[in-house]
Amino acid sequence: MTTVIRGAALLGAKPTDVLIDDGVIVSMGRGLTGDRDIDAAGLVLLPGFVDLHTHLREPGREDAETIATGSAAAALGGFTAVHAMANTTPVADSAEIVEQVARRGAQVGLVDVRPVGAVSKGLDGETLAEIGNMARSAAAVRVFSDDGRCVHDSRLMRRALEYVKPFGGVIAQHAQDPRLADHAACAHEGELSGRLGLAGWPAVAEESIIARDVMLAEHTGSRLHVCHVSTAGSVEVIRWAKARGIAVTAEVTPHHLLLTCDVLSGYDPVYKVNPPLRPAADVEALRAGLADGTIDAVATDHAPHAAHDKDHAFGDAAFGMVGLETALGVVAETMVGTGLLDWAGVADRMSTRPAAIGRVAGQGAALEVGAPANLTLVDPAAAWTVVPAGLASKGRNTPFAGRSLPATVVATLLRGHVTVLDGALAEAAVPV
Amino acid sequence: MKHLLSAGDLSRDEALAILDTAERMHAVQTREVKKLPPLRGRTIVNLFFEDSTRTRSSFEIAGKWLSADVINVSAEGSSVSKGESLRDTVLTVAAMGVDALVVRHNASGAVARIAGWVDCHVINAGDGTHEHPTQALLDAYTLRSRLGDLTDRHVAIVGDITHSRVARSNVLLLATLGARVTLVAPPTLMPSGVHSWPCDVSWDLDDVLSGKASGDVDAVMMLRVQRERMSGGYFPTEREYAISYGLSPERLDLLGADAPVLHPGPMNRGLEISSVAADSARSMVLEQVQAGVSVRMAVLYRLLSGADEVTV
Numbered sequence: 140m141t142t143v144i145r146g147a148a149l150l151g152a153k154p155t156d157v158l159i160d161d162g163v164i165v166s167m168g169r170g171l172t173g174d175r176d177i178d179a180a181g182l183v184l185l186p187g188f189v190d191l192h193t194h195l196r197e198p199g200r201e202d203a204e205t206i207a208t209g210s211a212a213a214a215l216g217g218f219t220a221v222h223a224m225a226n227t228t229p230v231a232d233s234a235e236i237v238e239q240v241a242r243r244g245a246q247v248g249l250v251d252v253r254p255v256g257a258v259s260k261g262l263d264g265e266t267l268a269e270i271g272n273m274a275r276s277a278a279a280v281r282v283f284s285d286d287g288r289c290v291h292d293s294r295l296m297r298r299a300l301e302y303v304k305p306f307g308g309v310i311a312q313h314a315q316d317p318r319l320a321d322h323a324a325c326a327h328e329g330e331l332s333g334r335l336g337l338a339g340w341p342a343v344a345e346e347s348i349i350a351r352d353v354m355l356a357e358h359t360g361s362r363l364h365v366c367h368v369s370t371a372g373s374v375e376v377i378r379w380a381k382a383r384g385i386a387v388t389a390e391v392t393p394h395h396l397l398l399t400c401d402v403l404s405g406y407d408p409v410y411k412v413n414p415p416l417r418p419a420a421d422v423e424a425l426r427a428g429l430a431d432g433t434i435d436a437v438a439t440d441h442a443p444h445a446a447h448d449k450d451h452a453f454g455d456a457a458f459g460m461v462g463l464e465t466a467l468g469v470v471a472e473t474m475v476g477t478g479l480l481d482w483a484g485v486a487d488r489m490s491t492r493p494a495a496i497g498r499v500a501g502q503g504a505a506l507e508v509g510a511p512a513n514l515t516l517v518d519p520a521a522a523w524t525v526v527p528a529g530l531a532s533k534g535r536n537t538p539f540a541g542r543s544l545p546a547t548v549v550a551t552l553l554r555g556h557v558t559v560l561d562g563a564l565a566e567a568a569v570p571v
Numbered sequence: 572m573k574h575l576l577s578a579g580d581l582s583r584d585e586a587l588a589i590l591d592t593a594e595r596m597h598a599v600q601t602r603e604v605k606k607l608p609p610l611r612g613r614t615i616v617n618l619f620f621e622d623s624t625r626t627r628s629s630f631e632i633a634g635k636w637l638s639a640d641v642i643n644v645s646a647e648g649s650s651v652s653k654g655e656s657l658r659d660t661v662l663t664v665a666a667m668g669v670d671a672l673v674v675r676h677n678a679s680g681a682v683a684r685i686a687g688w689v690d691c692h693v694i695n696a697g698d699g700t701h702e703h704p705t706q707a708l709l710d711a712y713t714l715r716s717r718l719g720d721l722t723d724r725h726v727a728i729v730g731d732i733t734h735s736r737v738a739r740s741n742v743l744l745l746a747t748l749g750a751r752v753t754l755v756a757p758p759t760l761m762p763s764g765v766h767s768w769p770c771d772v773s774w775d776l777d778d779v780l781s782g783k784a785s786g787d788v789d790a791v792m793m794l795r796v797q798r799e800r801m802s803g804g805y806f807p808t809e810r811e812y813a814i815s816y817g818l819s820p821e822r823l824d825l826l827g828a829d830a831p832v833l834h835p836g837p838m839n840r841g842l843e844i845s846s847v848a849a850d851s852a853r854s855m856v857l858e859q860v861q862a863g864v865s866v867r868m869a870v871l872y873r874l875l876s877g878a879d880e881v882t883v
Contacts, residue, residue: 330764336679336701336739339763406680450656452678454699 140174141165142555147179147516149506151482157184159512162554167508177560179516182549183482186490187219187513189502191282191311191390192366192438193463195221195252197243198236199228204443204533206240209463210249212441212532214558216463217515217548220251220494220502221441225262226287232257232268234276241278249558253499256280258290258299258310267298274306281498284311286366287413289348291317296352300361307498309362309388312352314373315414319344325454327400327415335403337453340415342370349373353380353387364496365389367440369414371424378433388496390438391425393469394460394538398422402538408449408456409538412442429488430479436493439466443534461534465525467517468544475519476545482519490515501554512555521547531564574686574693575870578704578740583747590712592869593862599636600861609876610639613670617643618661619696620676625836625860626696626705630673633867639670639875657681658688665689671875674698679736692874700734705870706835707740709862711748713855714790716862717831722749725786727779729755729816730794730843731805733762737835738794742770753785757816759805776816780825788826792833793818793844813842820847831855 144157156171157164190213196204206223213221223240225231231240237254244252256273260266262285273280283303290296290312299310320340326332328339349365353376356363368374368389380387400416410416428434442459449456462469470489474480480488494503504510522545527535551559558565572585581589599605615634617627627643634641646660665672671692674682679699686693697703711721718724726745732738732754745752752770754761765772771785778784780791796812806812813819818832823845826832832844832853840846848854872878 328763330767333733333762333764334739334768336699336736406684447656447659450658452657452676452681452684452699454678454680455657 142175142177142557143171143173144177144179144184144514144516147182147184149184150486151183151519154180157506159552159555162512162556164506164508164510164512177516177550181518181520183517183519184506185217185482185486185515185517186503186506187515187551187553188217188467188489189493189497189499190218190221190439190441190463191364191436191493191497192286192440193221193223194226194442194459195223196227196443198239202533203445206243206252207247208531208533209441209443210244210247210252211564212461212463212530214249214551214553215531215548215562215564216465217467217517217551218250218463219513219515219551219553220253220499222253222255222282222497224286225255225257225284230257230261231255232260234269234272234278237273237278237280238276250553251499251502253282253497254278254280255286255311256283258283258285259295262288264288264290264292264295267295267302270299270302270308274308281306281308282311282364283308284313284366286311286313289313289315289317291348293351293355297355297359300355300359300363304359304361309364309496311364311366312348313366314345314348314352316344316348319347323454325411325415326403327417329400329418331400331403335406337403342372342417342421345370345414346372346376349376353377353385356387357383357385362386362388367392367395367414367438368425368428368434369395369417369421371421374424374428374433378428381433388435388492389433390436390493391429391434392438392440393462393466395425396422396429396473397469398538406453408451408453409460409536411453411456411458412460413458426473426477426479429474435488436496437466437470437489438493439463441532443532444536446535449536459536461530461532461537463532464530465537465539465544467548468523468546469539471519471546472544512552514552515548516550518547518549523547572874575704575874576683576686576693576695577702578707578744581744581747583749586708586711586744586747589708589866589869589873590715592873593708593712593865596868596872597865599868600864605636606638607636608638609872610634610637613639613875614668615639615641615671615673615871616664616669617641617673618646618664619644620646620674620681621697622647623675623697626675629860629863630696630867633864633871636864637868637871639871657685661685661688665691671871694870694874697736699736701736702740703736704740704744705863705867706737707744708870709859709866710741710792710833711744712862712866713833713859714831716858717855718789721745723751724789725751725753727753727755727788727791728794729776729791729818731760731796731800732756732765732794733760734797734800735794741792742768746770753779753788755779755816757806776822777825780822788830790831790833791818791826795835795837796839796843798839809842817842818844818848820845823848823851823853833859835859
């Protein structure tokens with residue numbers, strides 16, 4: 140069966156018809172016909188988004204999210220691939236676990252689920268996990284991360300960077316010096332944390348680890364990726380490292396692009412996230428860094444939690460926010476609406492570059508004949524209001540509840556297979 | 572006023588009204604029969620998630636002298652580890668038919684969050700390193716009893732400001748009452764952003780007590796240094812802390828003859844306060860404890876009876 144996407148603005152530019160057959164773009168132009176017709180007049184066609192940072196919670200916390208519900212949330216958010224973080228129970232530190240996650244992802248079939256392997260065994264921060272076995276497994280892991288924890292031991296970080304070189308792997312670092320920001324640290328260290336009496340999480344705890352790691356990346360000649368960059372100082376360090384030719388890439392979350400730490404004054408744990416929300420000056424620097432390419436990618440750090448893990452005092456509640464279904468809207472508001480990025484730029488930061496960082500075959504390709512039809516159709520003018528109960532994720536912990544976001548994902552195609560249509564999961568795509 | 576969550580929520584008039592009511596309540600303490608009828612039939616629960624003897628007893632006595640039924644619920648140990656959410660714990664207690672919850676919790680902001688979940692009155696009896704508004708009220712009461720009107724009076728607060736809910740509430744309330752505050756601590760125990768607080772800040776206790784830093788000091792409040800701060804490396808040794816920031820007999824002499832010395836207790840004698848200072852005629856420590864009952868009676872009375880004027 141062939142599908143025509145009719146009249147979509149490619150990367151926001153001129154309207155074109157795109158003919159898809161057998162999962163591949165076979166023709167582009169005007170007046171094309173197919174068995175199935177998707178009217179895309181007024182819509183923007185982008186390559187399917189690739190998330191470098193997703194917590195799917197399976198195995199271990201299926202009450203908070205499953206690969207099926209997380210995949211549905213991803214597809215609805217316009218994603219065609221997600222990287223499933225390793226901090227599950229058990230930890231994804233062996234070939235067996237990553238293969239299980241990849242297999243379940245393929246079975247659900249809504250997005251490509253790319254498992255991230257742990258850097259250290261059981262995330263213990265001391266001994267290397269079986270990185271080589273995970274890379275050689277059927278899951279073909281390329282991204283390794285202890286996310287949730289920092290690989291703070293310099294020697295372990297060095298070894299990890301060296302060890303992934305043979306297969307083009309990358310170490311995705313959660314930059315948080317645990318001596319400067321321990322497990323209790325929960326609010327940006329500044330005037331607000333001092334006044335509210337919340338344990339401070341200083342910017343330098345992130346910046347000093349990134350500074351060390353870019354030098355380790357230079358020394359080892361290996362690839363470093365920095366997760367969820369949150370401060371202006373971090374952007375500066377990464378900008379400097381890139382200018383020096385160091386193979387470093389970085390991501391920023393939608394919530395760090397939109398929210399400031401001022402929202403913490405009511406102690407609502409829905410705003411508790413790691414790294415913490417920062418002041419407006421940092422938000423500005425993050426937007427500028429994403430605009431000029433210092434920051435390569437938007438990554439959601441989608442972190443669903445059961446309600447009972449948030450119904451605590453701020454300091455006791457779990458860290459994290461859901462983000463897959465709101466990512467595009469937040470990027471549209473903070474980057475497109477402000478003129479910092481055009482739609483081609485959004486495609487680059489949400490698809491092309493993250494796919495390249497994760498070495499995800501078939502994702503993030505240019506919109507051209509012969510490319511796999513991993514596509515997202517966006518209505519740039521359809522604002523919508525975030526209602527937590529309406530999310531496909533099991534997590535209700537969105538910091539954007541009640542907020543209006545300016546753009547909507549209309550359709551998502553995974554290798555030509557329509558996973559989302561008219562903003563809802565396509566019937567044939569509902570996972571088992 | 573529905574709740575008392577932060578000293579910063581009190582207007583000058585409200586704060587003065589509580590202190591005035593407390594003065595009326597204080598008279599009860601000297602009576603043979605120490606019981607007043609206004610809260611008969613009302614139920615107050617002391618819901619303490621963190622160990623406390625002083626504050627809990629003080630609230631308990633205050634409630635009982637107003638004829639309320641007071642129940643102590645100790646919920647020590649994190650509800651997180653028990654698998655029960657804080658919300659469940661609190662709603663369970665509130666569902667028993669409670670008129671007021673007096674809450675202490677080891678996490679900042681916990682009491683404000685609880686106030687958002689329940690219909691009854693909520694009083695903050697100390698939340699983490701955030702606030703302890705009734706402590707600030709009893710300190711103001713004590714200061715007022717010695718100094719009179721606190722307008723333009725200068726109070727030095729000395730010690731671990733970073734982790735002190737007493738300091739935060741005192742800074743807010745004393746500013747509201749028109750007093751000047753100078754915070755004194757080593758840089759490691761000074762909260763980030765303290766320069767935006769309505770007070771002066773100094774690292775040098777001698778400069779402050781001698782009046783060199785920010786003018787003559789009318790009263791000094793010494794804060795308890797938690798022994799566990801030692802493991803955090805905030806200062807090298809107890810000895811060095813005592814030498815740098817302890818209220819020694821010599822430093823006591825730097826103060827004006829009438830300047831009272833306050834301490835929220837329990838005191839670490841020999842660390843933040845010398846025995847000479849603790850036992851001197853200027854020491855207000857026991858007056859503070861007395862004032863605690865009066866002030867808490869006033870707060871409970873004003874919140875639960877809804878009356879502004881005391882008719883006792």
